[in-house]
Amino acid sequence: MKFNLGAVIHEPGSTKKNKTGGWRAMRPVLDKEKCIKCGTCWVYCPDNAVKKNEKGEFEIDYDYCKGCGICANECPVKAIKMELEKK
Amino acid sequence: MTEMVVEASMALALGAKLCRPKVIPMYPITPQTHIVERLADFINNGEMEAEMIHVESEHSALAAFIGSEAAGVRTYTATSSQGLALMYEILPIVSGNRMPGVMSVANRALSAPINIWNDHSDAVSARDQGWIQLFVESTQEAIDTTIQLYKICENHEVLLPGMVCIDGFTLSHVCERAIVPEQEAVDEFLPEYKPKIMLDPEKPVSIGPIAFPDSFMEFKKQQQEAMEKALPLIGKVHDEFAKKFGRSYGNGLLEQYRMDDAEYALIGMGTLTGTARVAVDEMRKEGKKVGLIKLKSLRPFPKEELIKATEKLQGLAVIDRHFSLGFEGPLYTDTRSALYGKGIRIKNFIAGLGGRDIDIKRLKKALNDTINGKEGGWLL
Structure with missing residues (x-):
């Protein structure tokens, strides 16, 4: 890690390097069989950690998901389960 | 050089003026007020080119101090007692951001009971916040130390803020004989400020971001290393000043x-x-x-x-x-x-x-x- 004088940041967008997924205690696990691709999780995620892939499926970006569980709570078909994070 | 009998507050204002700060955020408090009043006079009379910001509290004064430093210009302020206490939240932000401005502290007791007279409780309570702190004995030393302190703080190996501590009333309101150096000589000794950290549209940076537990200690250690570099530099700058102006105070440290x-x-x-x-x-x-x-x-x-x-x-x-x-x-x-x-x-x-x-x-x-x-x- 580089420690710039006075903690000054010289490059824009460097926050992306901070993988906040490391803070997660509970891990959302999406069951693609149950998922109806409604996009509710994508709308509600406060960290933009739900992504839509080329096939139109939703995926969770574990680099930035903090495990808040809002997606699991909002999912109308209960396709997301919160599981204890094990590292 | 001009030799005069002068109140120490006026002398400090003259000393600060000689350092050519471009911004002076100020809020009055006894026994510091005379210093910024004189600086306001200088600016009003066209004897000094600086922006004086009249803020609503000492907390704001030091916040504006950060803004000025971030703009990359030499900055000065002064305070006392409860004023320094109100600045407390910002003190470690100035030093952590590595902003090398100078503040005069006219040392005064902290309330309660309310007391406007001198002791060192204001500055000494703030000693752990990453500011270089120099205590002076006389009017002359107050002027000379202010000039030296900018040079010490602004050194790119140091980049820390500094306080010149003068005893409230016991020194701030005392008239003594003092020599005010010539502007030209001070300009030679203390060249124009060259900031290392500043906001520049050509080279954008973020100042004051968060540091997580995996990096915070390294930044604090950098500040301590800067303090360690400041120690010999205080002596070196003092000696250089002594050679040029013919006045010395021990070895600059004691x-x-x-x-x-x-x-x-x-x-x-x-x-x-x-x-x-x-x-x-x-x-x-x-x-x-x-x-x-x-x-x-x-x-x-x-x-x-x-x-x-x-x-x-x-x-x-x-x-x-x-x-x-x-x-x-x-x-x-x-x-x-x-x-x-x-x-x-x-x-x-x-x-x-x-x-x-x-x-x-x-x-x-x-x-x-x-x-x-x-x-x-x-x-x-």
């Missing part, structure tokens, strides 16, 4: 008076050391081998210099103008820690709180008690 063959000594900061010189002279006439150490730099603390200055001593009386309630005088704590294991009898005397007089009699008592092996205490 000053010794009649210490050559001294067996016992006083150590203290600020104006009390002026009185202490007389106390030492009187006791020398009584045949006692006593001396004085004037500590100028509280942070960074000149540990090795103090060890050297005290190596022939049997006893040392530490005069604290502040008290860490629940323990002891902070200067005593620092001194004893620096001299740990050196076999010197060190005693702590608390004096001059809230403007209580520190006279020759009290200082002689402190020295005599130390010589006679008595305990320290409060010089009420």
Whole structure:
């Protein structure tokens, strides 16, 4: 890690390097069989950690998901389960 | 150069003016007010080119100080007592952002009970917040130290903010003879400020971001390394100043008076050391081998210099103008820690709180008690 004088940041967008997924205690696990691709999780995620892939499926970006569980709570078909994070 | 009899506050304002700060965020508080009032006069009269920002509190004054430093210009402010206390939240942000501005502190007691007179409780309470702190004895030293401190703080190996601490009233409102250096000479000694960290549209940066637990300690360690680099630089800049302007104050970190063959000594900061010189002279006439150490730099603390200055001593009386309630005088704590294991009898005397007089009699008592092996205490 580089420690710039006075903690000054010289490059824009460097926050992306901070993988906040490391803070997660509970891990959302999406069951693609149950998922109806409604996009509710994508709308509600406060960290933009739900992504839509080329096939139109939703995926969770574990680099930035903090495990808040809002997606699991909002999912109308209960396709997301919160599981204890094990590292 | 101009020689004049001048109030120390006016002298400090003249000293600050000579350093050509471009921004002065200010909020008045006794006994500091005269300093910024004079600077306001200079700006109003067209004698000084600077932006004075009249803010709504000391907290805002130091916040504006950060804005000015971030814009990359030399910045100055001044405060006292509760004003410094209100700035407290911002003090470590200035130093953590590595912003090398200078602030004068006209030292005054902290309330309650409310008290506008001198002691060191304001600045000494703030000593752990990453500011270089230099305590001065005279009007002349206040001017000279301000000029030196900008040069020390702005050095790219240091980049720390600094405080020039002058005793409220005891120095700030006293008129003394002083020499005000020529602008041209000061410009040669202190060239235009070249910022290392600043906001620049050509090279955008973020100042003041969050540091997570995996990096915070490294940034704090960098500040300590800067303090360690500042220590010899304070001496170097002092010597350079002495060579150019013909005035010196010990080695810039501490000053010794009649210490050559001294067996016992006083150590203290600020104006009390002026009185202490007389106390030492009187006791020398009584045949006692006593001396004085004037500590100028509280942070960074000149540990090795103090060890050297005290190596022939049997006893040392530490005069604290502040008290860490629940323990002891902070200067005593620092001194004893620096001299740990050196076999010197060190005693702590608390004096001059809230403007209580520190006279020759009290200082002689402190020295005599130390010589006679008595305990320290409060010089009420």
